[in-house]
Structures are given as structure tokens and as C-alpha cells.
Amino acid sequence: MSAAPILALQWSDWLDLFMHYLAFSMMSVGGAITTLPEMHRYLIDQQYWLSDAQFNASIAIAQSAPGPNILFVALMGWNIGMNAGGMPTALLGVLLAMAGILLPSSTLAYLAARWGHENPQLRAVRAFKQGMSPIVIALLIATGWILASTHRNPITDWPLWLLTAFTALIIWRSKIHLLWLLAAGAVLGAFGLV
Amino acid sequence: MSDRPQPSSPADLFFSFTWLALQGFGGVLAIVQQELVVRKRWLTQEEFVEEWAVAQIMPGPNVVNLCLMIGGRYFGLRGALAALAGMLTVPLVLVLLLALAYAQYGSRPDVVGALRGMGAVAAGLIIAIGFRLFDALKTNLLGLPVSIALGSACFIGVVLLRWPQAYVLLGLGAVGCLLAYRKLKP
Numbered sequence: 001m002s003a004a005p006i007l008a009l010q011w012s013d014w015l016d017l018f019m020h021y022l023a024f025s026m027m028s029v030g031g032a033i034t035t036l037p038e039m040h041r042y043l044i045d046q047q048y049w050l051s052d053a054q055f056n057a058s059i060a061i062a063q064s065a066p067g068p069n070i071l072f073v074a075l076m077g078w079n080i081g082m083n084a085g086g087m088p089t090a091l092l093g094v095l096l097a098m099a100g101i102l103l104p105s106s107t108l109a110y111l112a113a114r115w116g117h118e119n120p121q122l123r124a125v126r127a128f129k130q131g132m133s134p135i136v137i138a139l140l141i142a143t144g145w146i147l148a149s150t151h152r153n154p155i156t157d158w159p160l161w162l163l164t165a166f167t168a169l170i171i172w173r174s175k176i177h178l179l180w181l182l183a184a185g186a187v188l189g190a191f192g193l194v
Numbered sequence: 195m196s197d198r199p200q201p202s203s204p205a206d207l208f209f210s211f212t213w214l215a216l217q218g219f220g221g222v223l224a225i226v227q228q229e230l231v232v233r234k235r236w237l238t239q240e241e242f243v244e245e246w247a248v249a250q251i252m253p254g255p256n257v258v259n260l261c262l263m264i265g266g267r268y269f270g271l272r273g274a275l276a277a278l279a280g281m282l283t284v285p286l287v288l289v290l291l292l293a294l295a296y297a298q299y300g301s302r303p304d305v306v307g308a309l310r311g312m313g314a315v316a317a318g319l320i321i322a323i324g325f326r327l328f329d330a331l332k333t334n335l336l337g338l339p340v341s342i343a344l345g346s347a348c349f350i351g352v353v354l355l356r357w358p359q360a361y362v363l364l365g366l367g368a369v370g371c372l373l374a375y376r377k378l379k380p
Binding site: 025027029030031032057061062064065067070071075079094101102110114117126127130132133137138139142146160161164166168170171175178179184185186187188189194 | 248254263303
């Protein structure tokens with residue numbers, strides 16, 4: 001565990017952070033999580049604005065909290081700002097990192113979707129929708145599978161697998177509200193049953 | 195589209211996306227499907243898959259792209275921004291509070307256990323939604339066998355061979371789109 005660095009950031013540093021997140025935004029085909037290696041290289045190896053522990057905690061908290069996982073970017077900005085002084089700089093860090101990661105890709109996605117909705121009869125648009133469907137559906141199942149299997153030993157962690165399989169079956173076959181299942185999972189976990 | 199349920203206002207979009215984002219432990223995508231397709235029926239299964247295909251292939255966080263597109267369907271730019279703000283505002287405040295709390299309670303075994311249990315449930319949800327969306331492939335013009343072959347290749351590439359998702363998406367996606375394009379002879 002490395003200690004959190006203490007920083008004195010200039011305006012040029014904040015601008016540099018913002019510009020880098022603009023670039024990460026355009027690189028993140030397949031989700032922002034795919035640019036994690038680049039973010040690590042930039043924030044830690046190159047600038048040393050975050051400790052490894054802060055970097056990992058940012059991801060872990062965003063993954064386990066409700067809300068989109070992209071909020072790990074907000075937490076990185078938050079931690080950099082905390083290292084550079086306190087609450088005000090932390091909020092500046094959140095703002096710059098989130099604006100950077102969102103602006104280019106969101107603009108592009110919005111314009112592309114609008115163009116697609118205005119031209120639904122085009123052969124290329126129809127081919128894209130039909131051709132991509134099987135792949136994105138399989139990708140979803142693959143994502144669930146990877147989530148279920150990270151850091152888990154099948155011999156000791158079989159109750160977790162069972163819980164995942166049981167959840168999948170219930171949701172597939174019934175309309176029960178997910179929050180009940182999440183609460184059940186939390187209780188089972190808190191008492192050490194899974 | 196007029197006889198279908200749809201959001202009543204940008205504010206409706208804001209609150210709907212806030213509510214579904216707050217249910218999304220470990221990811222929001224599956225909740226979007228559950229809430230907007232199964233419960234509210236704003237989108238059909240097929241429409242959801244189409245929107246999501248675009249959201250995936252574009253750079254940027256996928257669920258953010260998806261919520262912009264769904265919001266934009268109804269109220270243009272205002273709808274897109276309302277959906278985006280709903281998805282991010284409250285969860286952002288919450289995650290910052292959690293970051294402060296995590297420093298204090300993050301190492302307690304019951305907290306770690308509860309998070310692990312919720313993670314297992316979230317994984318099950320995502321797999322279930324994948325199986326549910328499978329129905330949308332029955333009307334795909336590639337036909338079920340080709341769809342299953344492409345899907346299996348994708349699963350093998352990502353899960354067993356651990357190739358980067360972006361390459362699998364772009365590579366197999368190009369194959370799927372080309373096959374569909376040829377079938378769609380004008």
C-alpha cells in the first residue's frame with residue numbers, strides 16, 4: 001500500500017487532466033472500463049496524482065455502489081482533488097474528469113442515434129442493427145459470466161455461483177422486483193453464508 | 195408509436211432514470227431493460243437491442259450512450275439531457291458519500307460479505323437479461339443458426355480467450371453487418 005501523494009496542482013495540470021479525459025472518452029469503444037490501463041499509466045506512472053490503493057478503491061466503490069460504473073471516473077477526480085487540497089479541489093476534479101469522459105462520446109452517440117432514427121430505411125442502418133444484435137446479446141451474457149467468476153475459487157465459492165444461477169433463473173422466469181433479490185444477496189453475504 | 199406507453203415529460207425521464215440507476219448495483223444496463231422494456235414498455239425487445247448495439251459500438255460509457263439515445267427518442271436534446279442528468283446526479287452524490295464512508299467501514303467483514311452477495315445477484319441479473327433478449331433473435335434476418343454461431347464466437351472470444359471486448363465487438367460486428375447487408379439486397 002502506497003501512501004496518497006500530496007499535490008500542488010496548477011491550472012495547467014487541471015487542463016492537462018481534462019484534455020486527457022477527453023482523449024479517454026474517444027478511446028473507450030466497448031465501455032470506459034476498457035481504458036483503465038491508459039488511465040493507470042497516465043494518473044499513476046506518469047503524473048503520480050493517485051496511489052494504487054486510491055485507484056483500485058475508486059473502481060471497487062463505483063462497481064459496488066448503485067448507479068452507472070462510469071462514476072469510477074468521478075471518484076478518480078475526487079481523489080486527485082483530495083490529494084491536492086480538499087473538498088473544493090475534489091469537486092473541481094470530479095467536474096473536469098466527468099465532463100472530459102462524457103462530452104466527446106456523448107455528443108457523438110447522440111448525433112449518430114439521431115441520424116439513425118431519421119434514416120431507418122437505409123440498407124446500411126438496417127444491416128447494422130440486424131448484424132450487431134447477436135453479438136451484443138452474447139456480450140451481455142459474457143459480461144455476466146465474467147462478473148460471476150472474478151477472483152472466485154469454484155471449490156470454496158460454489159454458494160456464490162449457486163446464488164448467481166438461482167438469481168438468473170428467477171429473473172428470467174418471473175417478474176419479481178430485483179431489489180428483493182439484492183437485499184437477499186446482501187443478507188446472505190453479511191452473515192457469511194455465501 | 196402513439197398507442198404505446200411513453201414518458202410523459204422530460205421530468206418523467208429524469209425520475210425514471212434516477213430510479214433505475216439507483217437499483218443498478220454492479221451496472222445499470224440490465225435494469226434499463228427490466229424497467230423500460232418489461233415494466234414501462236416504452237421500448238420493445240427489438241428496439242432495445244438496436245439502441246444498445248449503437249450504444250456499444252460508439253465510444254464512451256455504454257449506459258450513458260444508451261440513456262442519451264432513449265431520452266432523445268422522445269424529447270430530442272431536452273429528453274437526452276434529462277435522462278443523462280437523472281442517470282448521473284443522485285448516484286454521483288451517493289458514490290461520493292460512499293467514498294467517504296468506505297474509508298471508515300470498508301474493511302468490516304459483514305460489509306465485504308454483503309457487497310459480495312449483491313455482486314453475485316447482479317451477475318445473475320445480467321445473465322438472465324441476456325437470455326431474455328435472446329428472444330429478439332428469433333426475428334433476426336440472419337436466421338437463428340447464424341445468430342447463435344456469431345453469439346457463441348463472441349462468448350468464446352471474450353470469456354475463454356479473454357480477447358479485449360472492443361476487438362471482438364468490432365471484428366465479429368463487421369462480419370455480422372456484412373452478412374446482414376448482403377441479405378438485404380435492395
